Amino acid sequence: QKEVExxxxxxxxxxxxxxxxxxxxxxxxxxxxxWYRQYSGKSPELIMSIYSNGDKEDGRFxxxxxxxxxxxxxxxxxSQPSDSATYLCAVNSGSARQLTxxxxxxxxxxx
Amino acid sequence: xxxxxxxxxxxxxxxxxxxxxxxxxxxxxxxxxxxxxxLGQGPKLLIQFQNNGVVDDxxxxxxxxxxERLKGVDSTLKIQPAKLEDSAVYLCASTVxxxxxxxxxxxxxxxxxTVL
Numbered sequence: 486q487k488e489v490e491x492x493x494x495x496x497x498x499x500x501x502x503x504x505x506x507x508x509x510x511x512x513x514x515x516x517x518x519x520w521y522r523q524y525s526g527k528s529p530e531l532i533m534s535i536y537s538n539g540d541k542e543d544g545r546f547x548x549x550x551x552x553x554x555x556x557x558x559x560x561x562x563x564s565q566p567s568d569s570a571t572y573l574c575a576v577n578s579g580s581a582r583q584l585t586x587x588x589x590x591x592x593x594x595x596x
Numbered sequence: 597x598x599x600x601x602x603x604x605x606x607x608x609x610x611x612x613x614x615x616x617x618x619x620x621x622x623x624x625x626x627x628x629x630x631x632x633x634x635l636g637q638g639p640k641l642l643i644q645f646q647n648n649g650v651v652d653d654x655x656x657x658x659x660x661x662x663x664e665r666l667k668g669v670d671s672t673l674k675i676q677p678a679k680l681e682d683s684a685v686y687l688c689a690s691t692v693x694x695x696x697x698x699x700x701x702x703x704x705x706x707x708x709x710t711v712l
Binding site for chain 2: 489517519521527528529530531534573575577582583584585586587588589
């Protein structure tokens with residue numbers, strides 16, 4: 486059973502701070518990794534994808550991947566109240582290249 | 597570019613009734629997925645289509661759930677008969693091709709099903 490584990494949260498940070506979200510996965514054959522943001526009552530929205538070890542930056546978001554440690558993280562710099570949402574880590578693995586999702590980390594950015 | 601379309605957005609039914617959900621993927625996307633998301637959990641894959649063929653339906657409760665994608669575009673997911681535990685959001689997602697390593701999936705708005 487391929488598993489994806491995330492900090493259950495909830496996580497609260499003050500506005501302007503860095504929010505750090507973590508994810509570990511069990512399948513060493515996993516090739517691609519995604520972060521989705523899900524606002525309450527809405528569907529998941531893709532915000533970051535990462536395929537190689539190291540960091541990938543996009544605006545205020547940085548995804549970090551360490552395949553040896555089977556660990557992927559998402560940093561949100563200068564956090565805004567509008568970043569308050571549940572963040573889902575998803576890992577693409579298996580012969581059919583399907584996504585396995587973690588249960589999500591709920592982030593609240595306090596004004 | 598239009599996103600993934602789903603309907604209805606909300607559905608309330610009694611247990612043992614039947615219900616159907618419809619999905620139209622992003623134009624040109626060969627792979628279509630149906631997920632079930634229970635409150636507080638991540639989406640769980642029910643079935644994956646590549647064009648009009650089933651790639652994986654191992655987690656689809658086949659005694660009550662069925663899905664089809666007859667012409668390789670639109671898809672329908674049906675539940676018959678529904679149980680209380682089927683209350684969830686049913687999400688449809690699509691990607692250009694599900695066979696590569698880098699298939700970014702895009703989700704529709706979902707259908708929120710309540711079974712009473």
